Amino acid sequence: MNKIECCFSPALYPYYADNEDSIVVVVDIFRATTTICTAFAAGAVSVRPVSSVQEAKKAKSEGQLVGAERNADKCDFADFGNSPYDYFPEKLRGKTLVFTSTNGTRAINAAAGASDIIIGAFVNLLAVADYCLQKNKNVVALCAGWKNRFNIEDTLFGGALADILTERGNFSASSDAANVAINLWKQAKYDIFDFLKNTEHVARLQKRFLDKDIKYCLDINKFNILPRYDKMLNIIKLYN
Amino acid sequence: MNKIECCFSPALYPYYADNEDSIVVVVDIFRATTTICTAFAAGAVSVRPVSSVQEAKKAKSEGQLVGAERNADKCDFADFGNSPYDYFPEKLRGKTLVFTSTNGTRAINAAAGASDIIIGAFVNLLAVADYCLQKNKNVVALCAGWKNRFNIEDTLFGGALADILTERGNFSASSDAANVAINLWKQAKYDIFDFLKNTEHVARLQKRFLDKDIKYCLDINKFNILPRYDKMLNIIKLYN
Numbered sequence: 001m002n003k004i005e006c007c008f009s010p011a012l013y014p015y016y017a018d019n020e021d022s023i024v025v026v027v028d029i030f031r032a033t034t035t036i037c038t039a040f041a042a043g044a045v046s047v048r049p050v051s052s053v054q055e056a057k058k059a060k061s062e063g064q065l066v067g068a069e070r071n072a073d074k075c076d077f078a079d080f081g082n083s084p085y086d087y088f089p090e091k092l093r094g095k096t097l098v099f100t101s102t103n104g105t106r107a108i109n110a111a112a113g114a115s116d117i118i119i120g121a122f123v124n125l126l127a128v129a130d131y132c133l134q135k136n137k138n139v140v141a142l143c144a145g146w147k148n149r150f151n152i153e154d155t156l157f158g159g160a161l162a163d164i165l166t167e168r169g170n171f172s173a174s175s176d177a178a179n180v181a182i183n184l185w186k187q188a189k190y191d192i193f194d195f196l197k198n199t200e201h202v203a204r205l206q207k208r209f210l211d212k213d214i215k216y217c218l219d220i221n222k223f224n225i226l227p228r229y230d231k232m233l234n235i236i237k238l239y240n
Numbered sequence: 241m242n243k244i245e246c247c248f249s250p251a252l253y254p255y256y257a258d259n260e261d262s263i264v265v266v267v268d269i270f271r272a273t274t275t276i277c278t279a280f281a282a283g284a285v286s287v288r289p290v291s292s293v294q295e296a297k298k299a300k301s302e303g304q305l306v307g308a309e310r311n312a313d314k315c316d317f318a319d320f321g322n323s324p325y326d327y328f329p330e331k332l333r334g335k336t337l338v339f340t341s342t343n344g345t346r347a348i349n350a351a352a353g354a355s356d357i358i359i360g361a362f363v364n365l366l367a368v369a370d371y372c373l374q375k376n377k378n379v380v381a382l383c384a385g386w387k388n389r390f391n392i393e394d395t396l397f398g399g400a401l402a403d404i405l406t407e408r409g410n411f412s413a414s415s416d417a418a419n420v421a422i423n424l425w426k427q428a429k430y431d432i433f434d435f436l437k438n439t440e441h442v443a444r445l446q447k448r449f450l451d452k453d454i455k456y457c458l459d460i461n462k463f464n465i466l467p468r469y470d471k472m473l474n475i476i477k478l479y480n
Contacts, residue, residue: 008390011251015388148255150248150417176440177390180424187423200416 004132004171005140006158006181010103010110011148016140016177017114023137024111025120025128025161026229028144029153030201031082032104034121034217035067038084040238041223043093047236049105049229050098059098065091067099072204083213096235107144112231114140119227119236122157122192122218127226129164131239136170141181152184152199153217156192159185160220192218244372244411245380246398246421250343250350251388256380256417257354263377264351265360265368265401266469268384269393270441271322272344274361274457275307278324280478281463283333287476289345289469290338299338305331307339312444323453336475347384348469354380357469359476362397362432363462369404371466371479376410381421392424392439393457396432399425400460432458 007016017024027033036047050056053075056068060077067080067087074081079091082101099105111117120128120141132139141161143154159181165171166182173182188195193215196202205214228239247256257264267273276287290296293315296308300317307320307327314321319331322341339345351357360368360381372379381401383394399421405411406422413422428435433455436442445454468479 008248009252009255011255012249012388012390015249015251148252149415150252150420152416152420155420174440175389176392179438180390180392180395180420183424183427184420198419200414 002136002171003138004162004165004173004178005175006155006162006178007140007142008150008155008177009143009145009148010107013110013142019138020113020115021137022114023116023118023132023135023139024114025118025139025141026104026107026111026144027120027141027154027157028101028104028107029121029157029217030205031084031213031217032101032144033119034123035082035084035087036099036119036227036236037121037124037223037225038087039092039097040225040227042087042089044095044097046096047227048096048098048234049108049236050100051105051109053100056098056100064098065095067097069101071102072208083210084216085213103144103146107142108229111142117229117231118239119229120157120161122220123222124225125157125160126221127224129161131226132165133169139165139171146201151201153196153201155181156185156188160189242376242411243378244402244405244413244418245415246395246402246418247380247382248390248395248417249383249385249388250347253350253382259378260353260355261377262354263356263358263372263375263379264354265358265379265381266344266347266351266384267360267381267394267397268341268344268347269361269397269457270445271324271453271457272341272384273359274363275322275324275327276339276359276467276476277361277364277463277465278327279332279337280465280467282327282329284335284337286336287467288336288338288474289348289476290340291345291349293340296338296340304338305335307337309341311342312448323450324456325453343384343386347382351382352471357471358479359467359469360397360401362458362460364465365397365400366461367464367466369401372405373409379405379411386441391441393436393441395421396425396428400429
């Protein structure tokens with residue numbers, strides 16, 4: 001029996017990663033992992049995650065295409081921010097994107113020791129689940145959170161994934177964290193937008209009039225794509 | 241308006257402690273903080289928390305009274321383990337207890353920078369709430385968890401405390417973590433034992449035939465006492 005774990009923060013990852021052979025699903029619903037999926041759907045060939053604004057700035061000065069966000073706002077030097085609506089096919093097709101965000105790249109770094117890191121969001125939930133079912137290994141949903149704090153939307157994704165894997169595959173959700181994620185998902189799934197309306201990050205986005213981003217990020221299975229991180233090359237590419 | 245926060249793990253404490261002036265409520269329902277309350281109820285005058293088994297062993301060799309647990313089992317050299325049923329008035333009255341447990345002392349250490357650290361458990365929930373209402377400052381419920389992993393029982397205590405403070409006092413629970421704690425508490429409060437029956441630590445205790453410990457630890461407001469940590473002296477004493 002495989003385990004599906006839900007890790008609530010990059011800072012907790014060492015306590016949930018008992019096995020380097022696990023699949024780690026990095027999740028940052030609002031908005032990094034949703035946006036990365038969108039960039040691939042718009043035709044990007046790869047995404048290079050960088051940790052710091054300086055690295056992103058340097059890439060921009062070298063003529064690369066750059067997406068960069070801090071504290072929910074687009075960095076002014078960048079081509080794109082963290083809104084999926086920034087990522088048009090006309091600009092992305094055939095390109096490599098250099099990308100940094102407040103929480104998403106931190107989560108990818110936290111999991112750097114894992115052998116198999118994929119990018120998960122509601123927009124590609126079923127593609128993620130299918131991959132996990134096919135590989136049939138332990139899975140850790142690694143929530144990016146907000147500056148290492150717990151958030152509900154990433155946890156809901158962990159619950160949704162755990163719900164599918166335990167229903168359809170040879171998976172058990174035995175930890176308290178995974179069970180709470182499933183509990184919350186079962187409350188939320190019939191109206192995720194309503195369930196999230198009083199949460200921290202929704203408030204942060206609504207203050208910036210980003211209601212349409214929120215709805216976009218909650219659009220389940222919009223894309224049948226699976227971005228996967230190649231740690232040797234430090235690059236995210238589509239799987240298959 | 242004061243904030244009530246719920247921090248799910250000692251490893252997350254730096255991201256929830258935005259203010260050294262907050263009250264930090266250290267919570268380890270199964271069983272350290274319940275047992276510390278019990279030791280005071282049995283007449284102990286103080287409890288000295290120590291981090292390592294070596295320190296506890298040294299204290300024992302110096303003739304002190306020692307409670308010591310690792311991985312839910314009593315350390316064989318100690319006078320007591322981590323079961324509240326070990327702590328009889330005949331042995332504790334007027335005494336100082338040296339105490340170490342897998343998770344509880346780790347949580348106290350994590351909060352060491354805070355100016356006001358109190359010991360919370362279901363057995364003294366109302367005493368904790370009254371203290372917070374009276375002090376009227378920000379509060380962080382710091383869940384000891386299990387080896388830095390999230391657990392449900394400590395989170396439920398955080399939710400119960402947040403529920404009381406927001407109902408009766410000038411407190412808001414605005415973070416996602418505090419809101420999830422309240423959400424879980426509202427599901428659990430009519431039958432906490434039933435709600436917890438499939439959780440990690442209940443399984444760990446039941447394997448050791450400790451059903452009576454579990455029920456004891458869920459006995460709300462059994463004691464009207466408030467243990468408070470004096471960091472200058474590294475000692476827990478009753479507040480009055």
